[in-house]
Amino acid sequence: MKKSVFISGASSGIGRTCAIYLSEMGYQVFAGVRKQDDAEKLKYESGNEIIPIFLDLTDENSIREAAKTTQHLSESCPLVGAINNAGIVVAGPLECIPISEFRQQLEVNVIGQLSLTQAFLPLLRRTQGRIVNIGSDYGRVASPILGPYCASKFALKALTDSLRMEVKAWGISVSIVEIGTINTPIWDKSIRSNEKIWDNFTDESKKLYSSMLQAVKDKAGELGKNGLPPESVAKVVAKILEAKKPKARYIVGLDSRLNILMSKFVPDRLLDRIIMLYLGL
C-alpha cells in the first residue's frame, strides 16, 4: 500500500522541492498550497501524482478543512509523515515592528504549525508516523532586525523538543531540520515584504535604525544567491521518513553547523560582537 505525507508550504522553495522529491520516491504527497495557480503547477509538473490541498496556516477553518481532506484521502494510503515547512520572514527592529506583523510571524511559523500538527496526530498515531519541523540556525542564534523570525524559530525548536517527549510512547518521532542558507525565493520575498513594513516606520525610527536595516537587507540579498540547493533539504527529509529510528535533529549546511557550534561555546557578548562584525556594523 502506498504511504502518504503532508507538506505545508509546497508552492515554492524547499516545500515544493520536497513534494517533487518524495513523490518521485513513491510517496503519495499531499501538498499544502494557498493559490489555485500553485495547485495546478504542482499537478502538472508531477503528472497528477501530487495532490494539492488548500491550506492557510493563519486560518483555523482552512487548517481544519485541510486535515479533514487529508484524513479522507489517506484512507487508502496511510499518512506516515507531516512536514511542517511553510514559513515567512518578518524583519524589523523590535522597538518598532508593528505588533500585528509580529503576530503574523508567529501565526504562520509557530501557531499554525502546532494547530496542523494537532490535527494530524491522530492519523500519525495509527502509523507510528514522523513529524518533521523545518527549523533554522536562527532558532539557535538570534540576529538584530531578524528578532521576529528568530523568535519563531526558537519557539519551533522548543515545540519540537516538548512534543518529541510527549508522543514518544506511541512511537511517533518528532525531528527538527536546522537549516542554514538555502537558495529559495524566501530571500527576495522577504526583502520585498519587509520593505513595505519599513516604509511605514516613523522618520525617527527610520533614522535610528537605518544602518542596521540596510546591513541586514544587503546581507540577505547576498546570502540567498549563495545558498545550498533545496534538494539538500529534501534529501534529509527523505532520510528522516525512511530511517528506522530518526534522530531528534538534523543540520543542513556548514553555516548552520558553525552557528550552532558558536551558540554552544561562544560567550553571549562575544557572539553579539561576531554577529555585528559579520553584518559590517
Ligand SMILES: NC(=O)c1ccc[n+]([C@@H]2O[C@H](COP(=O)([O-])OP(=O)(O)OC[C@H]3O[C@@H](n4cnc5c(N)ncnc54)[C@H](OP(=O)(O)O)[C@@H]3O)[C@@H](O)[C@H]2O)c1
Ligand atoms: N531558504 C532558507 O535559507 C531557509 C533557511 C532556514 C530555514 N528555512 C525555512 O524553510 C521553510 C521553507 O522556506 P523556503 O526557503 O522554501 O521559502 P519559500 O520558497 O518562500 O516557501 C515558503 C512557503 O510557505 C508558504 N506560506 C507562507 N505563508 C503561509 C501561510 N499563511 N499559510 C500556509 N503557507 C504559507 C508559502 O506559500 P505562498 O507561496 O502561497 O506564499 C510557500 O509555499 C521556512 O519555514 C523557512 O523558515 C529556509
